[in-house]
Amino acid sequence: MSAILPSPPSGGSRLAIIGDIHGWYGAHDPAALTALQADITCIVGDIGEENLDLVTLISELPVPKAVILGNHDGWQHAKSNLGKEFRDRSMPQAPTKEEIREFYKGVVNQLDVLGRDHVGFGAKHFPAQRLSVVGARPCSWGGERWKLGAGVSADLYGVRDMAESAARIQHHICSQPAGTTVVVMGHNGPTGLGQLRHNICGVDWQDSQGDNGDPDLRRALDGARQRGVTVPLVIFGHMHHQLSRRRGRPQALRNMAHVDSETGTVCLNAAVVPRWRQIGTSLQNHFTVADLEDGVVTFAAHVWVEIAKKGGSAMHAAPASVDRARESCCKKVLSCLLRATSVKQLLEEIQAEAPPEVTVDGVIQQPTRVPAIVKHAEFRRE
Numbered sequence: 001m002s003a004i005l006p007s008p009p010s011g012g013s014r015l016a017i018i019g020d021i022h023g024w025y026g027a028h029d030p031a032a033l034t035a036l037q038a039d040i041t042c043i044v045g046d047i048g049e050e051n052l053d054l055v056t057l058i059s060e061l062p063v064p065k066a067v068i069l070g071n072h073d074g075w076q077h078a079k080s081n082l083g084k085e086f087r088d089r090s091m092p093q094a095p096t097k098e099e100i101r102e103f104y105k106g107v108v109n110q111l112d113v114l115g116r117d118h119v120g121f122g123a124k125h126f127p128a129q130r131l132s133v134v135g136a137r138p139c140s141w142g143g144e145r146w147k148l149g150a151g152v153s154a155d156l157y158g159v160r161d162m163a164e165s166a167a168r169i170q171h172h173i174c175s176q177p178a179g180t181t182v183v184v185m186g187h188n189g190p191t192g193l194g195q196l197r198h199n200i201c202g203v204d205w206q207d208s209q210g211d212n213g214d215p216d217l218r219r220a221l222d223g224a225r226q227r228g229v230t231v232p233l234v235i236f237g238h239m240h241h242q243l244s245r246r247r248g249r250p251q252a253l254r255n256m257a258h259v260d261s262e263t264g265t266v267c268l269n270a271a272v273v274p275r276w277r278q279i280g281t282s283l284q285n286h287f288t289v290a291d292l293e294d295g296v297v298t299f300a301a302h303v304w305v306e307i308a309k310k311g312g313s314a315m316h317a318a319p320a321s322v323d324r325a326r327e328s329c330c331k332k333v334l335s336c337l338l339r340a341t342s343v344k345q346l347l348e349e350i351q352a353e354a355p356p357e358v359t360v361d362g363v364i365q366q367p368t369r370v371p372a373i374v375k376h377a378e379f380r381r382e
């Protein structure tokens with residue numbers, strides 16, 4: 001399927017969502033976002049393995065943005081809980097602020113760099129769009145087990161279980177300014193979107209299938225709705241689009257979108273990993289685009305934007321100008337995995353077909369890969 005990306009809605013907002021980066025972020029991404037005419041850029045986590053240089057680069061992205069950290073951004077202390085360690089050793093005093101910062105420094109340093117752009121257990125309001133992005137639980141691994149990633153929630157945010165997490169997220173959904181469209185962003189999506197391995201948050205890495213969504217996020221969304229706030233769009237990543245080939249299963253793809261036929265809430269999983277590919281000589285990066293008008297999702301698409309030609313002089317550079325970037329986008333956005341003009345059409349298209357398999361030709365150079373340890377300056381835009 002090939003399509004031209006439509007113009008953003010006049011009077012509405014366009015979100016460009018960058019799925020699990022896992023190091024694939026480069027100097028051309030800002031120009032690609034400009035070409036997509038994004039009003040707000042949302043980054044759903046798994047940026048790197050606590051890669052502060054890469055997070056710093058993203059924090060400098062000169063666009064309105066919201067970010068949430070993923071499990072890969074908080075590996076080191078995922079199963080640890082400093083407060084619990086103190087209790088287990090029967091130490092009377094709680095850890096000090098300094099001890100907490102030192103223990104979680106791999107996460108804390110990223111949060112410090114991101115500042116108010118990090119929306120986990122919080123929210124960011126964009127007045128020009130009359131839109132708020134509310135963040136779910138940062139560093140989520142998905143599923144019912146609280147212990148995975150629990151330390152970050154407990155020790156950095158004072159959130160000790162799923163119920164407290166749900167309450168925190170719901171509070172932020174329900175406390176945005178009147179007349180605001182509320183978009184919820186998590187690293188992982190909510191439960192309740194299917195039990196099969198190809199469902200948007202389905203378990204695919206073990207023999208038994210199941211729902212790996214976040215139960216606290218589901219509870220927050222349902223609770224907010226009971227209080228009169230229906231969220232039109234929930235965006236996340238974590239569950240990659242290519243399903244596990246465990247036990248010789250054939251290559252299969254995840255369903256990356258879901259529409260609740262009762263509430264109209266659109267859920268988009270942006271985790272197309274890796275988020276780059278080559279078609280012929282065309283090197284492309286992946287984005288998920290969502291347009292909103294009057295609090296309703298009117299368009300959603302997975303979009304590959306050509307960012308360079310293999311062997312061309314522009315391979316490591318951003319497009320020279322906005323015009324060139326826009327031309328590149330409009331003429332060479334090669335594949336919309338999903339496209340629709342309304343929620344109803346989106347629902348029909350999702351039900352009709354799975355996205356085509358992403359193909360990568362042969363062994364190619366990896367121009368956008370940011371290694372785990374990176375010289376910061378190497379990836380700065382000229």
Ligand SMILES: [Zn+2]
Pocket residue numbers: 046070071072140187237238239
């Ligand atoms: Zn993840």
